[in-house]
Amino acid sequence: MRLILFIFTLCIPFIGVAQQQKIRAIIQSDAQWYLRDEILDPSGEYFPNERLLGQGFALFTYTDGDFQAGMRYENYQNVMLGFPTGYRGEGITYRYARVRKENWDITVGNFYEQFGSGLIFRSYEERGLGLDNAMDGFRIITKLNGGIKIKGVLGRQRKYFTKSEGVVRGADIEWSANELIPALGKKGVFFSTGASFVSKFQRGFDPILNLPQNVGAFAFRTNLNFKGVNWGTEWAYKINDPSYDNGYIYRPGNGLVSTISYSKKGLGILASIKRIDNMSFRSDRNGQQFDLFINFLPPTSEPHTYALVALYPYATQINGEIGGQFEINYMVPRGSPLGGKYGTKLSINSALSNSIDKSVLADGTRGQKGTQGYISEYFKFGPTIYFRDLNGSISHKFSKKHKSQISFFRLKYNKTVLNDGVGDITLLENPGMDSVITINAIVLENQFKLSNGQTIRNELQWSIADGFRGDMAMALIEWTINHDLTLAVQDIYNYGHPTPSRRIHYPIVSLIHFNGPTRVQVGYGRQQQGVFCVGGVCRVVPPSNGLSISLTTSL
């Protein structure tokens, strides 16, 4: 009843103001009709009982000067394969009212927020994953004199159509030196620093363990920019937080992310390092998958978009990882022998990720419930390779109507950890049981503009792997018929799969239509089993075959 009253209250201002264009709506609907495919899924174990699955949402936002309110209705009838099936049914999952006036910004209801890079707090939504850990409570943001900005949050996080039992409260302060000392900006120096504190409360009852009911975490960060060089670092610490993720150990967690980059015209360089140690932080200590994460551990690897390479994504290892990334982009000047008339872009990227050192405790145990878990030397690598990535590309525009890019990839992918989800403690107790796959791939992409305004884009991909999925080849052709219609046809042939019966084709045909803010996509084909990741957070995608329809529009 209170919810209905709340919605009604939100709707009152809508009456009579629709003509003032202050109401915005975003609507999305996806559905898939599943077909039985005895080649893709011989036993039918992935074939859903319900042939047609669909889901969608509508987000309404009302703005009137300093005031904003909104609500989102979601519907899962029923949730599509691969998404968390905790999404069942329908309802209003997000509603808020927000006032921004002078130096104040106050929100009640649901909100998304992030402190720094998110090491100890990030409330966000990623619809492609089915991840939504929106806060439900209140948020205050205020600006003080001298470049100080303060945020305070309090609430509980969303878990499908319910909320977490645990309460999250946090504060963040950030100081921008340039607002206090404007002379810095004149010298090209931009400096800011910040600190965050987040705590969760969850009742703790256990017949054996003394569980911490209040778990706090704090983080410090700085960012310095000077003449094209930008250096940002954040370090976080979390007190004892025994949980499902870490096997109920009482070791405090910590995390470090530091990135330095340099850019000038035609050149960009980026280097980053990251070390994560026991930094799973959820508002429910028994949470699994990506439910109720309070924090976000940013990835330090390049998210690949080419289909064959994207089948080997990297997922951040919340219980511990150490690694880094180095990337350089260089635009060979126009008119030079290599640059040609339009210039040539060169790119090299490398990333690595390993387990951290987890040595046994003085009593000879490791990872045991109710203990400190392990001992770890800060910069010492553990024995388990998680991921290696070395890739490069050359992109050249031959004429106004033709450009090409060729890319090379060499990956090392720990299938046991990244695909099968086996933890590093298990691997330490069973050394040599993990399977690290080496993948070499090459991609050639061409784009041609035709004289009638149409565009043809094609991709030829080839990957060779010494196990797991085996060798694959792919061809894609995308025809932009006009500005509102695109047809794409692709086929992946897994000709080198270790299991002969799985050496099959994965054809997909899709048609995309744009009409102003409306996008309609219809696709038909086979979906390969795999792991889909966004920002280092991943979900398992089951194999499927069928017709999919997607509609997105805004009003």
Place this chain on the structure above:
Amino acid sequence: MHYLKYFILFIFSSYLFFNSCDVIDEPFKDNTFIPIDTSSTIIGDTLVQTERAVIVEDFTGHRCKNCPKASKAIRELDSLFGSKIVPLAIHAGPSNFTGTNNDYPIDFTTQEGDDIATHFGIFALPMGLVQRLDYPNSHQKTYSAWSALTFLELAKSPEALFSLNAEYDSLSRTAVLNYSVELSSNQTNPLWIAVYIKESEIIAPQLMPNNARNETYIHKNVFRNAPLGPLGNLISQNGGEVGQIFNGSITSNLDPLLNAKECEWVILLYDKSNYKVIQPGSTLVYP
């Protein structure tokens, strides 16, 4: 307005810092929990409950690599609480965890088990229900939460107590459960009885957490059938008062493939309005 900002900041910061960190120096509780099993007594051939019991339904699968961790959690509960715990391992849920193939040839799934999993919306394994609490929104509990919830439930006074008497004819493989349940608290909602048969000590392959296949894994508490159907039968539309007794008898012909000596009856009295189990009980099929 200027000072108000600082005042709010001060209040908020103080609240956070003084209430936000429980650093635990001694993870294990001092008063080591020593289980004393006084949950039931045997009078003649009849098991008579004297304390509250808790059912833990473990939705599991032989191709689910994390499911043995949940089974381990059940064993821990068993060592802590003895027969106050009624464990039930229901092989149901995603078919890629429960289906059969050459490596995992035994089909542990049942239609009734699937119906229970569907009713409670089980979407991932391992997953559990503890006393079927918190239905319909947050009833699915991960195994790391079971001990705490069980502990809390057992701390409550019993709301009903079973007396159970089993008979078994080994020639006809006919099993009979005679039950009597006495309410210890007033109940106002419809009361239902559900009855299941489970089997233990089954040796069959199981996928383990290290991705290895254990050929000689011992499956325990495997749900086999539900003589009254997956959700059972109504025994009282309007609940009942303290002291009120409901009696009944259930007969089941045991499948020839089941080892009668390793089978147990499981019986639940539950509140149909929210599916919360008021009291579970269990006794051997072959006394």
